[in-house]
Amino acid sequence: MVATTLPPLCFHTTKVAVRYSTESKKNEKQKQIRLNKNKNNNASAVSFLKPSPTPLLLIKQKPSQTKLEALDVVVKDIEALVDNGIDVDVEIFSSLLETCYRLQAIQYGVRIHRLIPANLLRKNVGLSSKLVRLYAACGYVDKAHEVFDQMSKRDSSAFAWNSLISGHAELGLYEDALALYFQMEEEGVEPDRYTFPRVLKACAGVGFIQIGVAVHRHIVRSGFLDDGFVLNALVDMYAKCGDIVKARKVFDKIASPDLVSWNSMLTGYTRHGLVLEALDLFCQMLQQGYQPDSIAISAILSGVTSLKLGVQIHGWAVRHGVEWNLSIANSLIVMYSCHGKLVQARWLFENMPERDIVSWNSIISAHSKEPEALIFFEQMEKAGVLPDNITFVSLLSACAHLGLVKEGERLFSIMRNRYGMSSIMEHYGCMVNLYGRAGLIEEAYHLIVEGMEIEAGPTVWGALLYACCLHGNVEVGEVAAERLFELEPDNEHNYELLMKIYGNAGRVEDVKTVKMMMVDRGLDLYTNM
Known part of the structure; x- marks a missing residue:
């Protein structure tokens, strides 16, 4: 068997260069370049003949490849090598799995998985861990578990465990994520700074504050109480589990709060209807020189009970040039519609430079007692935007308030038959x-x-x-x-x-x-x- 080692993919912004060649091709190209140099040196000083472009320059003139196109080329070449009985270095597989993860290219990850010898995958913890992460991050938790269960030394690092916990939490399988954490403890695997935020997210998802408190103690024992990444997750967990006082205590312990810290506390206050506390924190944020992002502005707008205050925040967004940020514009539509200002809500919607499903749902919901809701839905379909469950809740609600039984029945039918929704x-x-x-x-x-x-x-x-x-x-x-x-x-x-x-x-x-x-x-x- 001949072992072939290929350098990893090199991505340069949107242009991808994939280079691999044998030594003979390198020598041949170098020889050609030397011959071209000799010809140029022997040329007459008067003629100044224009040299022909070298093969390297010709390659540069080809249209640039996308990252996925470059990945496709490399995977096909690796498949050809394996088919010809040539061994591929483990670093190549590792680099390709990393690339697939970054591009969320699960279809190529599956192809690469098929090429990796089972024995190599089972013994190489780093390689199998990257494959677990790829499957889990793309929502294929069952496939991730298959690889994970075959790992020979999965207790040597928290990396694979973190990936599985995160994969389950992202899918809303919070109980399974917590079960993995407990299993991790039983098998004596030492958690790291990436373990706890994922576990705390699962605690927040199910509202188990008792488990959250136990995880908090584990964080203290593990020495991560001064880690901002972990503390941010603690603030979010306590806020979502209903203990806003404890959330604030943890927030106050963060030496240098970042935007995530402020946003977690702000959304916690607004979720609990503590508008004054949220506004006070927002003012502190400004006084300390932090520039609120779209999450902070949207959180404040969602909790505003005063139209006057909402207009002031709108003015702040205009002065800072962020009023057309998609999240902020959507929140402004909701704010104005909640205060009955449908004219302002429509003006914002009609002047938005871009819209998403949230924008359409917001304007349709704003008119859930008006016939305009149906008109906006027609425009939504013409724009090629696919409705979701929220869209049809607003539409059916509008039909109920307007007494449009037949139209409601029609919408209920197309929701199921045209859009395939349950x-x-x-x-x-x-x-x-x-x-x-x-x-x-x-x-x-x-x-x-x-x-x-x-x-x-x-x-x-x-x-x-x-x-x-x-x-x-x-x-x-x-x-x-x-x-x-x-x-x-x-x-x-x-x-x-x-x-x-x-x-x-x-x-x-x-x-x-x-x-x-x-x-x-x-x-x-x-x-x-």
Whole structure:
């Protein structure tokens, strides 16, 4: 067998140079260059003959390759070498896997995986770790696990573990990510500064503050309490798990907070409705010379309850030339629409230099009680932007408020048939609300018991109960109320709606019965009757 070693890919911005050749080709080219030099030296000083371009210059005149095109060429060449029985150096495989990871080129990663000898992959921890990272980062956690389970010395480094934990957390598989962390502890693998932020993200995802506190203690024992990267993750975890006081305590311990630190604390305050605290922190951020980014501005705008304050933040964004940042512009649309300023929201939307799905959803949602929502959706389709679940929630809600039953049915149909979306609970809730507001109680009930692909939740049954209250349908209202009492027994509003239905029907004794049910469950006897 002949061993061939190829230099790694060299990427230079958008132009990619891939160079590999045998020594004989190098010698031949060098010989040709020397001959050209001799010819030039022997030429007459009067003639000044124009030399022919060398092969190297001809190569430079070829159109530049994209990074993926260059990668494709190299992978094909490696495949040809392996097919011819030539061994490829492990560093080449390692370099190619690194390139695939950076380009998120999973299809090439799979091809490279097929070329790596199984024995080499099993024994070489660095190589297998990079393959685990590639699969996990691209969402192929099952394939990542297959490679991980075959690693011979996976306890030698936290690298592969971190990749798996991160891959699961990014997919929302938070419990699996935490299980890997516990397994990592059991096998005696020492965590590093990249382990804890990934684990803390999983804690925040499931809201397990007890586990988060335990991880915090592990961070202290491991000596990472002065690591800004780890502390930022702690702030985010505590804020998302509901302990905003503890989040602020950790934030105050960060010696040199960066934008991630400020943003984590800002979003934590706004998420908890602590607008004044968020504004105070925002002012501190400015006073300390930090330039707020789009995340900080969007966080503040999402929590603003005063239109005057929102306009002032808009003015700040204009003065600093960031008003057309996509995230900020989207947040401004939402801010103005929440305060009923649809003219300003439309002006922003129409003048945006670029739009994404969030932009379209924001403007459609702003008009969720107006016929303009349907017009914006037509424009969205003409622009070639694919709608998502949120889009159709707003559209179906608009149809319900406008009494457009047929249009709502049409949109519900194209959502499933044209765009291939599966209906979520909110879609069914909107459809029940659509039928219910139109007085089509039987159609709404039929959709719930026979037309839903998932078990109806409180949103759906609540919409039906409200419709029964509007139109005085006692029989279906009782069925809806009974299901709601099982699903959310402590929701006083459901009892009040049923009492109102009974009251409007003149069934005084039934009203008293519902009141007694509330007393038995320790609920306040509040009613507008």
